[in-house]
Amino acid sequence: MGLDIPLIDKRVVNHLQQCLREDNSLALRHGLLADLALEVKLPFSMDTSSASYVPYNVFILFLKRLRARLSPNEFITVLLESANQAAKELRFSTISMQDFLDTFPIEKLSVEQSKEGLFVSFETSMQSASRIESELFLIAYTHAYLQTHYAELGKPIRYDLMTANSQALSELKIQTETPQYLGQQQTCIQYAALDTVGVLSAVRAKPMSDARKVAEALAPYIGRMDIDLDTFCALNEIGKRTVQRALKREETTYKAIKESLVIEFAKRVISQQGYSISDVALHLGYADASQFIRAFKRVNGITPYQWQKGRRKTK
Numbered sequence: 029m030g031l032d033i034p035l036i037d038k039r040v041v042n043h044l045q046q047c048l049r050e051d052n053s054l055a056l057r058h059g060l061l062a063d064l065a066l067e068v069k070l071p072f073s074m075d076t077s078s079a080s081y082v083p084y085n086v087f088i089l090f091l092k093r094l095r096a097r098l099s100p101n102e103f104i105t106v107l108l109e110s111a112n113q114a115a116k117e118l119r120f121s122t123i124s125m126q127d128f129l130d131t132f133p134i135e136k137l138s139v140e141q142s143k144e145g146l147f148v149s150f151e152t153s154m155q156s157a158s159r160i161e162s163e164l165f166l167i168a169y170t171h172a173y174l175q176t177h178y179a180e181l182g183k184p185i186r187y188d189l190m191t192a193n194s195q196a197l198s199e200l201k202i203q204t205e206t207p208q209y210l211g212q213q214q215t216c217i218q219y220a221a222l223d224t225v226g227v228l229s230a231v232r233a234k235p236m237s238d239a240r241k242v243a244e245a246l247a248p249y250i251g252r253m254d255i256d257l258d259t260f261c262a263l264n265e266i267g268k269r270t271v272q273r274a275l276k277r278e279e280t281t282y283k284a285i286k287e288s289l290v291i292e293f294a295k296r297v298i299s300q301q302g303y304s305i306s307d308v309a310l311h312l313g314y315a316d317a318s319q320f321i322r323a324f325k326r327v328n329g330i331t332p333y334q335w336q337k338g339r340r341k342t343k
Contacts, residue, residue: 031274033241033264034084034133034152038074038248039118040169041082047110048094054102064093069255069263071248078296079247084133084162085265091161107164111172121176125230128173132166138229139174141221145185148174149216160191163215171217180222188216238274243285250286251293254313257282291327294320298332299339305332 048054048061065072068089071082095103114120120128125137136151150170152162167187175181184206192211236244245264249255260282261268275281294308303311309320324332 030235031238031241031271032266033245035081035241035244036084036087036133037131038071038077038079038082040114040131041070041087042074043114043118044106044110047113048106051106051109054098054106056097060097061094064090064097068093069249069253069259071252073252074248077248077252078293079244079250081244082248083245083264086263088159088162088165091165092159095161104164107168111168114169115172115176120173129230132169134166134170136229136231137170143221144218145221146181146219147216148219149188149214151214160189160193163189163191167215167217178222178224180224182220184217184219186216186218188212188214188218190215237278239278239280239285242271242275242282243289246286247289250289251297251312255286287323288327291324294324294332295335298336 045061045065048056062072064070068086070086070090071077071079074082094106098106123131128134129137134150134152138147138149140147140149148170150166152166171184187206187208189208189210190212242260246255246260255263257268257271261271271282275285290312294312297303297308297311298305305320306317309317312320314320314323321331321333324330324335328335330338
């Protein structure tokens with residue numbers, strides 16, 4: 029399975045934040061969402077970033093801070109309504125179950141039917157699975173996804189939760205006639221049986237390499253926030269030596285991955301926004317332009333000036 033660094037598609041994160049900003053009933057003070065994101069180091073300006081994912085643990089920490097600012101009813105309502113809107117606006121009806129797994133930090137999703145009902149279970153990162161905010165978020169969005177594919181799907185009749193923390197559920201004041209069973213081996217939603225559903229199952233077809241997991245989790249911060257290895261490990265709740273050993277097996281290092289991402293960022297802003305090499309070097313935290321030029325050549329084998337010249341010739 030490799031490094032336990034769960035990721036979530038940035039479009040889902042952006043969409044939820046947009047829903048929060050547009051919900052006037054929440055009466056969130058101006059700038060609160062930005063403050064919460066900054067507190068937990070949730071990547072910002074994601075709509076202009078070339079990154080595809082956001083570290084899931086950081087996003088869940090954002091949800092936890094948000095939960096503390098809202099009433100229990102408001103928080104649950106936010107999850108349900110944002111999931112329903114995402115199903116429409118992110119077009120869940122057009123994506124396969126496999127694509128759904130690639131969008132959310134779910135390793136396996138199963139749909140099975142028996143005379144007792146329809147059972148939908150999913151497996152996710154072990155470190156995030158038992159967090160109540162994570163389970164509630166994934167349940168809400170999985171339910172919204174299923175509704176777009178099964179029009180006759182009713183309300184859940186039972187939840188199995190991995191979290192064993194009954195206090196967290198009490199704090200959220202989740203009062204429902206639907207039974208909730210805590211401390212289970214996997215998260216499961218049970219529905220009444222449907223006439224047209226057989227057994228379906230999807231597993232991530234191509235698990236990411238450890239180097240790619242690190243790169244995807246780091247990419248949204250490049251050019252916006254300097255994240256060293258210690259900070260990266262703290263954000264993703266993973267041991268420093270664990271990361272170093274995993275990357276060594278793939279013959280790379282955190283420094284090399286970060287430098288490659290930084291140089292790709294530099295290429296984009298130089299070519300698309302016309303910034304000078306010295307300005308880019310300063311923005312990215314290099315002591316001077318010559319240090320940046322050496323790094324650029326290490327990654328690309330040529331200097332940024334040679335790269336610019338080559339680009340002009342190909343236009």
